[in-house]
Amino acid sequence: MQGADADVVRAALDSGEPLPGTGGFAGDLGDTLVRDVLGRYPLFVEGDAPSPGPLAEADWSHDPTDLEAPERFSAGHVRDADGTRSVWSLPDLSPYENRETAVAAVREAVEGRIDDVDSEGLAIAFSGGVDSALLAARLDAPLYVAGFPESHDVEAARAAADALDRDLTVVELTHDALERAVPELVAATGRTNAMAIQIALPLYLTAERVAADGFDRLAVGQGADELFGGYAKVAKAPDDPRVQADTIRGAQREVVATLPDQLERDVLALRAAGVEPVAPLLHDDVVRSALRLDDAMLVDGETRKWALRQAALGSLPETIAMRDKKAAQYGSLAARELDRLARQAGYKRRMDDHVTQYVESLAPEPPSFRRRDAR
Template sequence: MASFECTGWVEQGGIRLSMAEVEKIVRGDPEQIRTFGGEFAFSFNGCSARDHFGIIPGPGPRGVLICNEKVRFSIEPDPAPSSLEEAIVTAIKLRSDEGITALSGGVDSSLVAALAGRDCVSVGLSGSHDLARARQAADMLGLTCTEVVITPDDIESALPAVIAAIPRKDPVNTSIAVTLYFVAQWAGEHGYQRILAGQGADELFGGYSRYLTTPTLEEDLARDVAGLEQQAARDQAVAALHGTYLSMPYLDIRVMRAACAIPAHEKVCDGQRKIPLRAVAEHYIPPELAGYKKKAMQYGSGVWGVLKKLARKNGYKTSVQDYIDHIGQVKHGH
């Protein structure tokens, strides 16, 4: 019998399936794959499939079953409509049977951490904003959080592998990917494959400060949500270097549908951002965490500052991009 290989996890109608159940279905009644939800990539008998949003990397395009290089059908899970709160609670519950939570202390990751109830990990330079915030958040939530303290030398050593792995090799993507690299490294070294993360919340709920002043909020949010697939590809490419993957409850189809149905002006209003998410979070985490406005990952971890210093140290005083390009060329032997 041809081998069945699967990364990630599968659900049908809100019920988690074991790998044995998934294998039985794909071998015996593959039409059921149409309704598979979750985060997965699997292959069997010359066929391969990836989840609807393509969260898990794998052969072929996302959201389809391909057999012998031909598309057989689309994979389109259709869960019952739910409120945003119900969607978030369900999405996190489905993912929280194993793994570690990446915690930075903001509302996104704190809500995931609280509902998942798993041990956490935070990454940053010594004395960085994110390490301090994650420590405080974990204490408030009664969770264990391992602090991974990184150094400029660690970052410099990781850059060639990170830059080679990520699709878009610019300063912002590189600095975010470097931070995630160390989260994934720690997870892999300690036997975790799944890393629960708060990715996608800023785009779905209006978390960036630029949303406060844009005259085209609706269009900006729609564009940024459309770009989440590229972000997932970046994050998973780095996680895969350590045999791990990021699980993203905010990119669950239930959450995506509920969030996208909320008008933009209800997400960002009167100087406030992520209003619907904070309203849900207040039911599960202390108000101080639900309302906290944290720094972006690359700044809060301290990685961005080190990246600029490394560029200057290596002779690229005015362009971090040139430094990144140089590393990419050296990596490929040019």
């Protein structure tokens, strides 16, 4: 069992509690395969394994490359003698009564879970935004940022590191590094989609450097944008066609539901690079606090992640807590430069999904993942 003590998982299974105070879990309880409600740990089953019934040890794995025909095991599901079924879903929690209470609860959850992290063997993926800066302010671990020279993330990370009086290691991205890393990421994650690879590239190359420098764990700020209203499409709900919800809070729930797919990609990429991810902002306590935020606590006017930013003022200077940042694939320029490489290789923008076609051309063989969750 990865991520939590088996007894805690059994208790959550008995009670039906989806957020039992862990950072996620996945694995075998002896006769029951389980994966937590947010899919914070990857889990796969052999596609031709007999069903229903318990699986043999050789028919499931946390690493899809261990299996002949891996299928993703769905978040919030169990598999036992009765078959595979959903047992956990995110709770529908009532909003906080007022902003002061909300900020205090978010601060307690975020600071508490970060402070619980053991710094031994730890480095921090640092982009200069509020999420990673909270980690940097409260953990004694070195900071790393990846990006092309003069990229937004490198400049923002340098400014934030200076403000926090911290040293920073810059992992300078190059075209050669991207071309080498793409097939490695395809093999590790089973993804060839351009966006998935663009997102994973700076994280993977940061993790490689971290591992080479002797660290085996990497603290990341994953989950904050989804939980606290960091996306433009959430802030613009219900007027943004990318979400179906008619409220900001409803749009938050929509993007939180995408976490299992995203986290699978990120965890597999980081493990392939030689480090284990540490994501304190995805702990159940933080998730529970975020799910109690109403529209105005998530987005206040032009300010996204309002409650998290207010909570962060206890640890960070205002210039960092309130700073906007770009998504990693854009802030690092990984997306722009992968597009450039695709066009240089003859995959022009007029072609359908030209960057994905380029990624597929670099992969030595098609990924073995099936494009659906196991049921």
